[in-house]
Structure formats: structure tokens, C-alpha cells
Amino acid sequence: MTTYSHPGVYIEELPGPQLITAASTSNTAFVGRTETGTPAEPVLITSWNAYQSTFGSFTWGTQTAFAVYAFFAQGGSIAYVMPALAQGEQSAKVTMGSLIISAASAGSWGNELAVQITNSPPTPSASSTTKPIFALNVLYKIPQSGTTLTLNDQLIAQYAASNSIAPTTIEGERYYVLESYPGLSARDLTKPAGSSVAAPIETRINGQSIFVRATVTPGSSASRPDNTETPEELSGGVGDTSSTPLNISDALQALDTVQDISLLVAPETAMIEDVGKQRDVAQQILTYCENRPVRDLFAVLDTPYGLNVQDAEAYKTGGAVGDAEAGVALHSSYGAIYYPWIEFLNPASSMNIVVPPSGTMAGSYANADQQVGPWQVAAGVTYGALNIATAVTKKITTTDQDVLNPNGVNAIRPMVNYGILAYGGRTLTTDPSLVYISVRRTLIEIEVSLYNGLQWVVFEPNTPKLWGSVTRDVTEFLTDLWQQGALVGTKASDAFWVQCDESNNPPDVQRKGQLYVDIGVAPSYPAEFVIIRIQQTTVSAS
Numbered sequence: 001m002t003t004y005s006h007p008g009v010y011i012e013e014l015p016g017p018q019l020i021t022a023a024s025t026s027n028t029a030f031v032g033r034t035e036t037g038t039p040a041e042p043v044l045i046t047s048w049n050a051y052q053s054t055f056g057s058f059t060w061g062t063q064t065a066f067a068v069y070a071f072f073a074q075g076g077s078i079a080y081v082m083p084a085l086a087q088g089e090q091s092a093k094v095t096m097g098s099l100i101i102s103a104a105s106a107g108s109w110g111n112e113l114a115v116q117i118t119n120s121p122p123t124p125s126a127s128s129t130t131k132p133i134f135a136l137n138v139l140y141k142i143p144q145s146g147t148t149l150t151l152n153d154q155l156i157a158q159y160a161a162s163n164s165i166a167p168t169t170i171e172g173e174r175y176y177v178l179e180s181y182p183g184l185s186a187r188d189l190t191k192p193a194g195s196s197v198a199a200p201i202e203t204r205i206n207g208q209s210i211f212v213r214a215t216v217t218p219g220s221s222a223s224r225p226d227n228t229e230t231p232e233e234l235s236g237g238v239g240d241t242s243s244t245p246l247n248i249s250d251a252l253q254a255l256d257t258v259q260d261i262s263l264l265v266a267p268e269t270a271m272i273e274d275v276g277k278q279r280d281v282a283q284q285i286l287t288y289c290e291n292r293p294v295r296d297l298f299a300v301l302d303t304p305y306g307l308n309v310q311d312a313e314a315y316k317t318g319g320a321v322g323d324a325e326a327g328v329a330l331h332s333s334y335g336a337i338y339y340p341w342i343e344f345l346n347p348a349s350s351m352n353i354v355v356p357p358s359g360t361m362a363g364s365y366a367n368a369d370q371q372v373g374p375w376q377v378a379a380g381v382t383y384g385a386l387n388i389a390t391a392v393t394k395k396i397t398t399t400d401q402d403v404l405n406p407n408g409v410n411a412i413r414p415m416v417n418y419g420i421l422a423y424g425g426r427t428l429t430t431d432p433s434l435v436y437i438s439v440r441r442t443l444i445e446i447e448v449s450l451y452n453g454l455q456w457v458v459f460e461p462n463t464p465k466l467w468g469s470v471t472r473d474v475t476e477f478l479t480d481l482w483q484q485g486a487l488v489g490t491k492a493s494d495a496f497w498v499q500c501d502e503s504n505n506p507p508d509v510q511r512k513g514q515l516y517v518d519i520g521v522a523p524s525y526p527a528e529f530v531i532i533r534i535q536q537t538t539v540s541a542s
Contacts, residue, residue: 017469020453020477025262025374025445026366027078028071029297030359031251032064032268033105039085039247040254046079048072055081058210058346058353061105061152063267067359070344071265073388074363075370080258084251084268086244092237096228098189098220099201101136102213107239109152113211114139114175114231117224120182134224135182136201138211139175139231142167151273154306155354158393162343162352171230178211179349186224193219208348241272248281252288262444263298263362264289270302270341270356275324278304279315282330282337286428289334296448298441299335300365301428302356303409306393309400312339313407316428330408333427333434336361338410340394342386342420352390357412357422360386364422365441374441375486377425377526379410384422386412392420408435425526442486442523449477454517462510467500470517474498478521488524496521 004010029042035056037043045051051068058065064081071079092110093102096117103110120135140156143149149157159165160176167174184201191199198206199216206213238244246268255261266285272278282301289297303312304321311321316337318329330337338361343352364378364386371383378384389412396404396411401423404411410424425437434440453473460466475498481487482495489495499518509516 017476018453018456018473020449020473022477022481023262023296023445023448023452024078024260025441026076026369027080027261028076028263028265028362028366029080029082029255029258029261030064030068030071031082031084031248031255031264031266032067033059033062033086033246034064034081034083035059035062035105037081037083039083040250042080042082042254042258044078045081046077051079051081055083057207058348059104060210061103061107061109061271063271063356063359066344066353066355067265067267067362070355070360070388071363071366073344074360074386075367076363077366077370080255080261082251082255084246084248086239086246088244089239090236092234094232094234096225096232097223098217099225100215100217101138101234102215103234103237104209104211104213106237107244108237109150109240110234110237112141112152113234114141115212115228115234116170116231117226117228119227120184130224130227132185132224133182134184134227135180136184136205136225137177137181137231138179138209139170140178140211141233142174142176151271151305158354159352162354162391173231175231179209181205181208184224186222189216189220189224190222191216191218191220210346210349210353241277242274245272245277248284252285255288256292259294259296262296262441262448263300263365265300265358265362267302267356267358270304270358272304275304275315275321276327279318279324279327279330283328286330286332286335290332294448294451295334296444297334298437298444299332300358300362301330301335301337302341302358303337303339305341305354305356307339308394309396309403312409313403316409317407330428331430333429333431333440335428336410336426336437337408337428338412338422338424339404340392340396340412342389342393342412343391344388345390354393357386357389360388361422363388373484373486374445375438375524377436377438379422379425379526381415381418381421385418386420386422389420396423425528436526436528438526439523443521445486446478446481446519446521450474450517450519453477457515462505462513462515464502466515467502467505470515471498471500474500474517474519478519485524488522494522 037055089106091106116137119131188201320326368376368378368383396413478496487495504516
């Protein structure tokens with residue numbers, strides 16, 4: 001207490017109200033495989049260029065880079081990338097003189113790749129007289145008819161179909177020519193010993209290819225590889241989602257140290273071959289979001305690739321899907337799931353790539369948050385437009401959506417005059433009060449904002465003065481949300497109420513060191529069903 005020693009006027013500054021600011025709702029955490037980076041160590045990323053400089057570029061067999069690119073392209077601005085590790089994986093490779101070609105990502109999928117060296121431009125036979133200028137072609141061996149296709153086989157086939165790549169037969173085997181790099185010469189393999197500068201062929205292929213990486217042995221003689229009549233197959237690739245599963249648990253645990261995130265995307269989940277295991281991992285992600293101490297995370301999930309409408313519904317509701325037995329339904333208000341997969345144009349190669357939609361949807365969430373707020377669903381013509389998407393892997397009809405929508409599977413649909421849209425805004429719960437994404441995310445914003453904004457109250461004297469200050473601060477915060485449209489009501493008292501007084505803080509509660517603040521809010525609901533009622537009228541004679 002200030003001591004006053006002489007008569008006069010004293011000026012003192014009194015503390016003003018503690019403003020509660022709205023918490024961010026669009027910062028997104030990405031968990032998955034990256035080309036480089038330290039496992040279980042989150043890194044803040046604010047652009048696609050920043051991602052490339054830290055984690056590498058697009059790599060076939062993984063989904064994280066594609067998801068992050070789509071996030072920023074769709075309107076996202078802040079992301080945390082958490083590399084996850086799969087023990088025991090190795091990349092397939094082949095050595096051709098001083099040139100080593102490796103699969104862009106680890107795993108047994110790379111064993112189906114092959115490389116062919118031909119003259120450039122090609123001559124009638126690959127084994128004809130070697131010319132100084134050569135081409136390097138990346139091929140994928142097409143499985144024989146009747147073979148059970150792996151997920152990678154299906155994705156390669158989709159890639160070929162989307163880019164009009166016809167099969168080609170070489171020495172009796174059928175291949176897709178996935179990429180071609182013509183106009184190369186021995187000069188492109190120049191890499192002096194001890195030099196840290198990449199050889200031209202490394203720069204070109206590693207900067208464009210999503211399937212392979214090129215490495216030149218330093219100090220070796222710069223000579224072009226020999227032409228290959230039969231494609232040289234890559235080998236030594238080890239790992240798949242069953243034998244070397246991604247360590248999602250450790251990556252999620254490491255996310256506990258990151259407090260300013262609101263959305264969670266784990267796109268590698270969609271690459272798990274076993275649909276039952278994929279559903280288990282999706283449930284693990286939802287459980288993590290539900291058990292976060294502040295419950296500040298909302299998961300954006302994908303359905304498995306290639307499902308029909310009935311299987312997509314069964315995947316969400318816990319039914320049997322193909323060979324996968326029935327399991328536990330995905331049921332949570334802390335997540336949403338989207339169907340089907342989409343395609344977008346790879347800016348490095350101008351080729352269409354099929355990807356799960358979760359990264360794109362997270363970018364749409366972030367864009368809607370920045371334009372309006374989390375109470376605006378990222379769906380429909382304005383905020384659900386997936387501008388990055390060029391196609392969908394399954395065209396959804398209104399009849400299809402009659403099956404998907406009531407079961408909490410959000411459809412992505414091409415709409416005439418509007419393009420490709422997210423056309424669903426539901427969470428994975430059946431709780432009617434939390435069935436809409438916008439409602440759950442609005443509540444998350446309110447809860448996290450109050451959690452952060454009322455930290456100053458801890459250890460303050462639990463008196464009516466404190467109760468009044470808390471009531472004032474919370475009321476001001478909720479009034480602002482109501483005025484922005486997050487809460488519904490013709491007046492503030494209809495939209496929310498705040499109680500922090502002697503009625504909910506009697507003496508016995510105060511003696512326990514507890515302070516209760518009871519709040520009621522009326523979140524706005526989206527106009528999901530627009531019913532236009534038209535009645536024919538008869539003009540009466542005057």
C-alpha cells in the first residue's frame with residue numbers, strides 16, 4: 001500500500017481490464033514422412049519454400065509434402081511439421097557407372113521401378129551406336145494380369161490414367177514410362193572430388209522427379225551411362241506399412257510440446273494398406289485430440305483410397321470393408337473425414353497427382369477462419385471451393401451423398417459452374433449438439449481463448465472483486481464473438497450468459513482454492529438444408 005506523507009494530489013495508474021483475445025484456430029500440425037528432417041521434432045513452417053528448404057520436396061510413396069503444399073496453396077499460413085519415423089526402411093537403388101538412381105522414398109515399392117538409358121533423340125534400338133546425348137527414363141513395371149494389386153500399384157495406375165500415360169512393352173515386359181529426362185550428356189555428370197556443388201544431373205532430376213533421386217559419385221570420370229536395351233531394375237527397397245509401420249505414437253507424443261496448434265493432419269494414415277489398421281490409427285489420432293489437456297486439436301482425416309460409397313460409409317461406421325473385418329466406428333466431435341481423394345497439378349512437372357484431401361481441407365479451414373472465423377464451415381460454393389483440385393477419383397451423386405452425409409462422411413464433389421467443392425460440414429459424432437464442424441471448432445476457440453486469457457486469475461484473492469473482474473472480461477470477449485456472428489441471438493443475453501458470484505462460489509468452494517466460472521453459449525449453426533417452398537397462387541379478378 002502506498003504511504004502518503006504530505007497533503008496534495010497523488011496520481012496513480014490503476015490496472016485496466018484483462019482483455020481476452022481469440023486464440024488462433026488455423027495453425028496446423030502435419031505428422032508424417034518427410035524426405036529429410038529429425039523425427040519427432042516439430043518445426044514451424046510458414047511457406048512451401050520454407051518446407052522445401054527444411055524437409056525436401058515431393059516424394060512418391062509419401063503424402064506429407066503433398067499435404068503441406070496443398071495447405072499453403074489453399075490458403076493456410078502457419079504449420080508445424082512433425083517428421084515420423086519407420087524403423088528398418090531402405091530405399092531401392094541401381095548403380096549405372098558413376099550414377100546412382102534411388103527411389104525417392106524408402107520402401108519396397110521402389111523395387112518396381114526401373115531406369116532405361118537411350119540415345120536422345122531415341123534411335124530405333126536402345127542398344128544401337130551410343131551417341132553423346134542421352135535420355136534417362138524412369139519406368140514402373142506393370143503387374144501381370146490376375147495379380148493382386150497393391151495400393152501403390154493402384155496409385156501408379158491412377159497416375160498413368162490421369163496423365164494419359166499408355167503402357168509400353170520392352171523385352172516382353174509392360175511398363176509405364178513415368179518420367180523422362182532427355183538432352184543429358186557426360187558433362188551433366190561432372191562432380192569434382194571434394195566439391196559440395198551438385199552435378200547438373202542431380203540438380204535437374206532431384207528438382208523435378210517425384211519418383212527417383214540421382215547421385216553422382218564425386219571424383220569419378222564424367223562419362224555417360226551405357227544404353228540399356230532392357231531397363232535396369234531398382235532393388236534393395238525394404239519396408240511397407242505392415243512390416244515397418246510409421247511411429248505415429250511417438251510423433252503425437254512429441255506434439256504435446258506444441259501449444260499453438262488447432263488442426264491435426266496425418267496424411268500417411270491413408271497409405272496404410274490394411275484398412276482395419278488404417279481405421280485403428282485414425283481412432284488413435286482422434287483419441288489423442290480428445291485427451292489433449294486443453295482439447296485444442298481438431299483432426300482432419302481421409303478415407304482409404306479407392307473405396308466405393310458403401311465402403312466409405314462402412315469405414316466410418318465400423319463396418320466390414322473388403323477383406324477388413326468390422327471394427328470400432330470413428331465417433332468423435334474432434335474430427336472430420338472426407339471422401340474421395342482428389343488430384344492436383346504438380347507445379348514441378350505439370351503432371352496430375354492423386355492425393356488424400358486432408359491437407360487441402362486444412363488449408364480451406366484456415367482460409368475460412370481468416371476470412372470469417374471457425375464458425376464458418378469450410379464447405380459450399382464460397383468457402384468450400386478446392387481451387388487446387390483438378391479432379392476427384394470418384395464422382396459423388398446426390399444419391400451417394402444421401403448415404404454419406406447422415407453418417408458423417410463429408411463429400412467432395414464437382415459442381416457445375418462452381419468447380420470442385422467440399423460439400424459436407426459434419427464431425428464424426430452422432431451427438432446432435434456437436435454434429436457440425438463449425439460448432440465444435442467455435443467451442444474450441446472459446447475454451448482455448450478463456451484458458452489462455454484467464455491465466456492471470458490464478459492465485460488472485462478469491463473475492464467478489466475478482467468475480468466481477470472475471471465476469472466483465474469474459475462478457476466482453478463473448479460479446480465480441482456474438483457481434484462477429486459466432487453466437488446467435490437478437491441480443492447478447494440471448495447469445496450467452498456468464499455466472500461467477502457467490503451462488504456458484506460459496507465459502508466451502510473458496511476454502512478449497514477453487515473458482516467456478518459457469519458460461520452458456522448459443523453457437524450459430526450452418527444452413528445445411530435450404531428448403532425453398534413455392535406455392536402457386538391465383539390472381540383474383542378485381
